[in-house]
Amino acid sequence: MIRLSFISISCLLLVASCSTKIISTNIYQEQKENLDNIERHYEKLNPANHFSLAFTDTKFNIVSLEMITDTLTRIYEFNVTEKRLVDSLIKFNYDTAGIYYLIRKMQQSKVTWINSFDYYVNDLPQQLIILSIKPVTIRYIFSPPKYVALAYFRTNQFFDEKGRLLDGRRTKEVRKIKGQVFYKITDRICYTITEKYR
Numbered sequence: 001m002i003r004l005s006f007i008s009i010s011c012l013l014l015v016a017s018c019s020t021k022i023i024s025t026n027i028y029q030e031q032k033e034n035l036d037n038i039e040r041h042y043e044k045l046n047p048a049n050h051f052s053l054a055f056t057d058t059k060f061n062i063v064s065l066e067m068i069t070d071t072l073t074r075i076y077e078f079n080v081t082e083k084r085l086v087d088s089l090i091k092f093n094y095d096t097a098g099i100y101y102l103i104r105k106m107q108q109s110k111v112t113w114i115n116s117f118d119y120y121v122n123d124l125p126q127q128l129i130i131l132s133i134k135p136v137t138i139r140y141i142f143s144p145p146k147y148v149a150l151a152y153f154r155t156n157q158f159f160d161e162k163g164r165l166l167d168g169r170r171t172k173e174v175r176k177i178k179g180q181v182f183y184k185i186t187d188r189i190c191y192t193i194t195e196k197y198r
Contacts (some may be wrong), residue, residue, distance in 0.1 A: 011182035027135055027148050028185050034109045038102065039129050039152045043113050045098045046129075053099075053106065054198055060107045065099075066115075067092055079109075110134050112147065112197040117177075121168065128153045130177070132197040147197045151177060156187040165190050 028035060045051075050068040055061075056077060065088070067074045074092075078085040080103055089096040106114065113132040118125055129152045151165075158166040160174070163184040167173045174181055182190040 017150050025107065027133055028150065028191065031109050034105060035111070035131070035133075035150065037113060038105045038109065038114065038131060039150075041098065041102050041105070042116070042129060042131075043090070045095055045121075046116055049092065050116070051099075052093065052113070053102065054113040055106070060110070060112075063103060065089075067094070115198065126154065128177075132194075138162065147194050149180070149182075149192050149194050149197075150185070151182055151190050151192075153188045153190075156182075157190065159184040159190075 052066040052068070054064040054066075056064050061079055061081075062077060063080050063083070063085070064075060064077045067088075068074075073121055074143055076084075078088070086096055089099055102114075105111075106183055109132050110133055112134050114129065116127055116129045120126065131152075132147045132149045134147055158169050160166055160172060165175045165177075165182040165184070167175045175184075177192075178193055180192040182192045184190050
């Protein structure tokens with residue numbers, strides 16, 4: 001009886017680990033055009049006035065806008081239909097039409113968060129964009145919600161035989177981003193499953 005339970009648990013864990021990879025890569029493949037469009041659009045908007053967007057409700061109606069300057073970071077929360085959102089974007093010289101377009105695309109693909117991060121390789125500055133998606137999946141009772149985080153790099157990256165993101169070509173050291181191991185989807189896009197959307 002104990003052996004049967006152990007085998008059952010092992011099978012469940014194997015299926016769960018495989019299904020996370022399938023869910024992650026399927027989400028990207030099914031929505032590739034829209035997700036890549038969101039990333040490209042954000043990349044164009046972000047350098048002028050750095051910002052991040054996050055949805056804080058399950059219906060994707062409340063957006064948290066983080067406006068980042070050299071001296072100050074402002075965080076505001078708006079209903080996407082509020083006039084205050086438009087007023088704030090105009091006041092701080094953001095591309096209002098561009099950010100509304102991004103919000104609509106994020107709502108369509110259930111992208112809960114988008115942000116960019118700077119990192120260095122051989123003392124050269126690099127940038128990656130991370131977006132989180134809330135997949136519609138069945139989960140166990142009391143288990144925390146899971147998010148698929150996609151990391152978009154500007155250049156091709158290096159991966160080991162298990163598809164894990166590496167620190168560079170000449171190392172076998174796995175690179176962690178925000179404490180998470182990322183796995184290959186393409187040469188410059190990888191994913192992880194996380195309990196936190198940002």
